[in-house]
Amino acid sequence: MTAAPGLSVLIHRPGRPPARWTHGLAHLETATPITRRTAFTIGSTTKQITAHLALLAARDNLLSLTQQARDFLPDLRVPDVTVAELITHHSGIRDTESLLPLAGLRDLDHYTADDLITLATRQHSRAVPPGTFLYSSTNYLLLARILQHVHQQPLDDIAHARIFEPLGMGHTRFRNDPRDVITHTASAYTPTTTGWRSTAQPAPLPGAGSLTTTPEDLSRWLTHLHHHWQNTRTVLPLDTALAYRASDHHPYLYGPGLYADPHPATRQIFHSGHEHGFSTAAHLTAAGGQIICMSNHAAIDAAAVAHTLIPHLTNLETAQIPGFLAHHLAPPPPPTPRPPEPERHTEVGSYRCADVPGTLRLTRAHEHLYLWRRGTADRLTATTGQAYAGPGYALTLHIPPGARPSCFTLDLARAPGLHYTDIDQDDTSRPEPP
Incomplete structure (x- = not known):
């Protein structure tokens, strides 16, 4: 067992047994290995869960996707933003977490979802023209507040009742407070020139991220999504409830918390996530294939792992996958810091x-x-x-x-x-x- 953080990978290929691979430590301090039960923070991969909860709320007439967000969030000043535009990143509301360094916050300063929403309410107009895609996690913070308003429950309770419990996702929950204790959850680390440094930051942002789960639990969600996709015979999952629109990654589209490749030969949906040293990637093909990668090593990007695997999945035997991953995923060495040059300003x-x-x-x-x-x-x-x-x-x-x-x-x-x-x-x- 290498004394380093690592990866958890789950691959489903139609007609073949699932392939699982874990490598590295969940906690360096206690030399606890990553296992199939280890949960990771999955960052923006969370958005598909939050978006689905919004679609369920619309189905149950708790809200309308064309309804003004200000109907639920009266402090929001940007006019004419709909719930659907929050989901598809067409609201034009800036990503307020990106603004924190400009406001003087440092990496270890504590901030909350309330602080980010307060920054959002300072915005008076869209940062981009209407109809323009601008990826902003603030959209999903606002969406989580709308869900909590219409359900009169915390987001974790809503998700547990509507998704996690019905699908048997027993190792999945939102972290609502940095002090929450969630068992079997990995810590994340980044390499330095002298060893390792924890990347933990006290900033849970439920809705936009802050979901902890395992590859097996996330696979249950993707399997459920695929069954719905096949049963409704739509081009992309849930596209009758919410149309997929152009995104920031041409030619991919964006819909209910998901990027999509609509080309018939490569049709799939996917999302990646990065949160405080963790990274995750989840891909689901129209045929039901899945690739789920979760990393607690800041220098190993789960999205890059998935990208490396995809071209080889047809030819790789299940037994060959661990060796392939071990060969291709050596992280780069940590950067050597350069002393600052004295300058007179x-x-x-x-x-x-x-x-x-x-x-x-x-x-x-x-x-x-x-x-x-x-x-x-x-x-x-x-x-x-x-x-x-x-x-x-x-x-x-x-x-x-x-x-x-x-x-x-x-x-x-x-x-x-x-x-x-x-x-x-x-x-x-x-x-x-x-």
Whole structure:
């Protein structure tokens, strides 16, 4: 047994016995191995469960998919967002977890779903035009609140009664509080130059993630979904209740918490998830094939594991799968840190945004531009004109002739269109970006 975190893999191929493979430790501190009973946090793979609960609520006339989200969430300011748009990521509401670093939070700072929803209620308009896909976990936090409102129950109780108990998913539950004790659940770790570091963070976000389950339990859900898919004879599962629409990964579509490949030769649904060092991938084909991968090793991406397996599943014998995985999945070595270079910074300005609390600073040093938040800085890379690239975002300066930057626009992948203005300017004189 290797003294490292690892993987749990379950493969179902029509006409063949299921293949199961576990490797590594669930807990490094106690040298507890991963077994078939080990549960993992599955991140955004959770969304298909939450979306299905919304479809069941619509079927039971507790809500309508075309109903305004503000009917249930009166503090939501973005107008004309429907329940269906939350499910399909067409609401235009920014992913508020992406905004936390801009608001000054660090990795170990505690935040809750309430904090993220409060950030969502600061938004006054869609960040992208209506009908545009913008993946945002905030949609599913809001969806969970709507479900709790119409059922008058916590999300875990709703899911247990409607899905988990009927399907025999006895090792599956939502973590509603970071202090919850869930037995047989793995911890996640990331490699460092000196050993391992726990990736645990006190931030349960039920609805968008924070579901713990085993490959066997998730397989029960996918089997149920496949039976429904076959019995209704639809092109994609549940597409009569909610149409699949274009997504951020062409040519794949997105429907009730699921990406879909609609091509007849490769028709399947799938989703991956990442949450605090855990990763998961779940694939279901139209023929009933399943690949479920769960990892508690931050350097082994479960989605990459699934992607590696898919082309070889036809030719691999069941007994060959463990050796194939062991051969192909050696994680990369941890990065070697480089000592920071001492630099003398010149202040450019401090800026604020109506949609995000806190302030950001810009400085220059050695002809480089830096973005600061709560004492840490990103060195930005110039791209074109006044545009710069940072880690996971783009920044565009708006500079009047002969002056310092009076404002800038920050575009995060899941939270675009944030307008920051120099705090020294009067509210009435702040220029809008061109």
